[in-house]
Amino acid sequence: MSGGTLKKNLPGLLQASLNPWLVRIKDHPERLAFILHRVTGVIIILYLMAHVYVTNTPTRAGWEAWTQVMAQFGNNIWNKIGEWIIAGCVIFHGLNGIRLLLVEFFGIGVGRPVHPKPPYRPVSLYAGQRLMLLIVFGLAVIGWVWAGLIIFG
């Protein structure tokens, strides 16, 4: 993307990737799910890179360094909070990923074309995928709390 194009697209980029509430649409959790999916994806990628870096400590600095690093991580409260955030990201990203696979690859849960009638609600917003999304949100919250109990308990 060239500089000019980037400048022209910047409001859209900000709106799309940073602030999900810039476009204010009522009763529209799909967009929140889209933003969360993207943000959690980025967090997971960053975590995986750090994870690979840390787990190859033995090859870089030997097994003694590895034990040292592990001992450091075990008792750190910030590390636990970080782990909890990663757990939440993975749970949501995974569950929402299943929903997106069903919707996008198999076309499940988007309904059938209908003759629009008042109050003019688009079918795909109240068909099966909306129920799936609510289940995903519910399960993600439950899973996150559970992960917290395991990590901090």
Added chain:
Amino acid sequence: MSLVEGGIPTPPEKVIFKIKRFDPEKQEFYWKEYEIETFRGMTVLDALLKIKEEQDSSLAFRYSCRMGVCGSCGMVINGMPRLACQTQVGAIATEGNPVVTVEPLYNYPPIRDLFTDFTSFFEKHKSVKPYLIRKDPQETETGDAEFAMTPEEYEDIYQFSLCISCGVCYAACPVAAMDPLYLGPQALAYAWRYVSDVRDEGYEERLKIIDTEHGCHRCHFAASCSAVCPKVVDPAMAIQKLRSTLYKKKLGAWKKKTSKKVGPYHYEGPSRAKKVPQLTEALLPGVDLEAKIKEPVNIDIELK
């Protein structure tokens, strides 16, 4: 959706309009405020016209039909992309917060004030070949009957054919914001409208255009296009259907839905052209038709 369920309340007597304007000479945006008196049933487009008439004639915006048919007046009103002519001031401005913000549509290059450049939008629209393609192009010219469809087949395409090309879906789409080459909800909905049409035979080439990095595979189902569409076209559904169709087609599990009744050459029912007999005899008894034709026309007109 720009329609509001139930009654729409009367707007506050005075409403402040905050308008994001674009200066083409300086190439920058600036905000300007206008306070106007409202009336019951006033739309945002009415308000903009009133501002243009009474306060600032330099305000530029696009509009035409004033009744949600032409799709010219798409704007971002109070943070949501919608048609100005279908948005009641009373539905968005309240006594506690009598402010309406109006911005040009996102994801389009601005030209001036609320004007945005739709060139690429219509280029994308054209690129998906939004018309019926028949293997025999002469068929539409020389056929002696209509292309027949059953009501069920018609219902499959009707919803998507309602699109008025207002471009509101592009403004709401987060993917269109990031990828300027993305075909976008409007073009893809049109593509699905013709792919699912039983009369169409050009689906092979149409699917080839769509099956790209910037085609339907770019969509990530934020479904904002459907949520803002003023005509309930539901482009999100169309894109998911296109995509699953493509996968099924690649696995060999998809067959184009065709109608047995399609095409004037294959149509064997009663033809309207044959049904109406040619007039060969006089309808009134005792009148010679040929002599009547040769007779000069005589109409009594008194010229004063």
